[in-house]
Amino acid sequence: MQLTHRPVISSTGLFTPEESITNEELVESFNTFVDLHNERNADAIAAGEIEPLQHSSVEFIEKASGIKARHVMAKAPVLDPDIMAPRWDERSNDELSIMAEIGVKAARQALDRAGRKPEDVDAVLCAASNMQRAYPAMAIEIQQALGIEGFGFDMNVACSSATFGIQTAADYVRSGNAKSVLVVSPEITSGHLNWRDRDSHFIFGDVATAVLVEDAAIAPEQHWDILSTKLKTVFSNNIRNNFGFLNRAHPESAGEPDKLFVQEGRKVFKEVVPMVAQMIIDEAEKLQMDPATLRRLWLHQANAGMNRLIAQRVLGHEANDDESPTVLDTYGNTSSAGSIIAFHLNSDDLAAGDTGLICSFGAGYSAGTVFVRKAA
Ligand code: COA
Secondary structure, eight states: OOOOOOEEEEEEEEEOOSOEEEHHHHHHHHHHHHHHHHHHTHHHHHTTSSOOOOOOOHHHHHHHHOOOEEEOSOHHHHHOTTTOSOOOOOOOTTSOOHHHHHHHHHHHHHHHHHTOOGGGOOEEEEEOSOOSSSSSOHHHHHHHHHTOOSEEEEEOOGGGHHHHHHHHHHHHHHHTSOSEEEEEEEEEGGGTSOTTOTTTTTSBOEEEEEEEEEETTTSOSSOEEEEEEEEEEOOOSSEEOOOSGGGGGSGGGTTSGGGSOEEOHHHHHHHHHHHHHHHHHHHHHHTTOOGGGOSEEEEOOSOHHHHHHHHHHHHSSOOOTTTSOOOHHHHOBOGGGHHHHHHHHSOTTOOTTOEEEEEEEETTTEEEEEEEEEOO
16 A cells, blocks of 8 residues: 555544533532532631632623533532532553543544544554543553554643644654554543632533544545644643642642642633634645635634634634534533534535634643645
8 A cells, every 4th residue: 555645534533421511500519619618617708817709600601601511521529519529439450541431432433433443553642631640651541442553642732632633643644654543632621620610610521532643545535634734832821730740749739729720711812812813824824725715613612702703813704603613512611622522523514625624722822723625
């Protein structure tokens, strides 16, 4: 088989947890927690030593973010005002870890959809915002569970992990180092979300996605040509999570809220929108493409308002759902998986020759664009 060194997306896969939390359920649980907290601290609040916590609201969440519900791996403990975190039994080292398990489910679907056998895949990248352990790599565990030879490694670029993974996979194809690479993004964001933080408790949801990047020579008839990939990072503290192995060097602060997801949402909104819109326009120019001709934008799913503004700048008019589909309403922000879910659920209807854009952005700051064209 003569390889082309031209990377394409052969297929995608999606695993969605069964359980889902509506805004109503979430706010009810949060407000119960707030009332309990304020009751328990009534004396300190009355003495002016601490501020009372404030209620959350369904209307605010939907208006500020566009999120109406989110899937989670464990609903009951997240909604329990005395827990407000995921809970499940710890698995032994002989069992498949939970991140690998959902990654495998998404990966199997991608392989099935491409008609690809695991033994024909050369590499697995586990590209996600959080890894549940330092080593052995989740990617190697997924590789072993699927029966793939070759190599695998984990990579973390927060919300842009999947697009950075796609470029890495595409580069292996371009260089001839691999002809078939799985980019798997298991995002169990319920583990890093501070469910007690009013500013962000509504943001995230759990999911897993997989993207099969291959040399055009072996791709199935129905695939997406990758026209270009572009990555960008600019350091910012506006989205930060200080959890890590060195937390034990200062055990007194190891349980503080900064060891979970924290953000300055307004600043993120203001700084990331122009950066990403410009990045897309510049890359389109390099491709000698009028960005207004992009048939569909599969944007990172963090905030409906951000996507509205980015799509408007790129397309030159307010985008409708067909031009810039959202999955925020049912999935919430699923970190790096968001743009891949949007692509997975909203790409079959496009015609051969149509061009589109997968785009991610988030902590780092990091941003990635993948321009694609439907082949058949
Ligand atoms: N319920 C009710 N009111 C709330 C609330 C809640 N859960 N959380 C905040 N508020 C209040 C605030 O107290 C504030 O009140 P004030 O005006 O009286 O001070 C008001 O709502 C606005 O708060 P603000 O934090 O400025 O909201 P916002 O409009 O910026 O929306 C985000 C918050 C997070 C949805 C928004 O900034 C955002 O999406 N940013 C993009 C970044 C992102 O999502 N990143 C994820 C990683 S990529």
